Amino acid sequence: MRRSFAFKSTLLIILWVLAAIACVQVPARTFWPAAFGALTLPVALGFNVGALLYWLLRSWRVAVLPLLVAVLTWPHFQRGLALHPLHVVPPTSAPGQSVGVLSANVRIFNVYPQLRDGGLNSSRKLIEWIATNPADIICLQEFYNEPKATQDGDVFNAVRRIGPEQAREVFVSKTLTNGIGGEFGLAIFSRFPIVHRGTVSFGKLTQNHAMFADVRLPSGDTVRVFNFHLQSMSMEERDIVDSYSSKAGFERKSRGLLARFRRGMVSRSVQIDSLVHRFERSPYPLLLCADLNDLPYSYSYDQLADRYQNAWASIGNGVGATYNGRLPFVRIDNQFVSSEWTIDDVQVHREVPYSDHFPLTARYRLHAPAPSE
Known part of the structure; x- marks a missing residue:
């Protein structure tokens, strides 16, 4: 009886794994509840490993199934x-x-009053760390720049510090300019020449968007760099923590969180499909940098992982969490590359805690020539 129960449980776990993988393939705009099934995939995979270990000790024949x-x-x-x-x-x-x-x-380099610290210390350190990093190409989301000195001096002149002062070309895609001339948006910096550039709008109702730059390498090859920021769920970390910390918190917060979660998932599924169509038409090898606002077990991530190499999943070790907050094991920042690249190194820089995201660096080698123009 005990063995029969264990066998049936193993079959249910396998079905769970398969169903969760199927859910990952379903865009939220088509059937949004599937996204919740997809989020159970890591748990299902963990249970399958447990079933494998159990049957290795009990029956090699049955162990073949979870194996x-x-x-x-x-x-x-x-x-x-x-x-x-x-x-x-x-x-x-x-x-x-x-x-x-x-x-x-970079969380707009902490320019808002509620994000600032004494002497703008975190803002200065984050800009300085990025500017002096040896990276050839830098892609920043939630970018902020003040071209002219203000009452804060030139602390937030990020374009000059990261770009010309470090011999990098600059492309800033602005979504908003405030009353003092401060620019919000996305940015790409490159030590190599930028020969073409463009932006991809996700619609008038969101500031999230994408940008790309065609970069000419010293070898003469051209590669296309995409930098994009998918729709957030507009969910406060405190609300999420409160929702699972107590029954009262769950009852108070869950309905609003669910609605925002659904809207975010639907928007991201539309945005990633639009981008994938553009990626597939690229005449050059691709470098993709993004804040996906989605976990590795999501439709957005899956559409990229099915086509491109994820730097962390390919050679990293561990979870590779990039979110700097109270929610553990969250990796929403990623780099993907097309098949023409070899991934040599990847690091999450947890020693740089000045934003609510940790920076991600990687090194790649282009092992196939790009098509000629």
């Missing part, structure tokens, strides 16, 4: 918990065109 599922779903497992303990970072002199990339959501 087969574990092998077939290993790429999905790696999305949330990357395991590459044997990866060795090659020397920078390894053959191929090497490109260092930094991406980060």
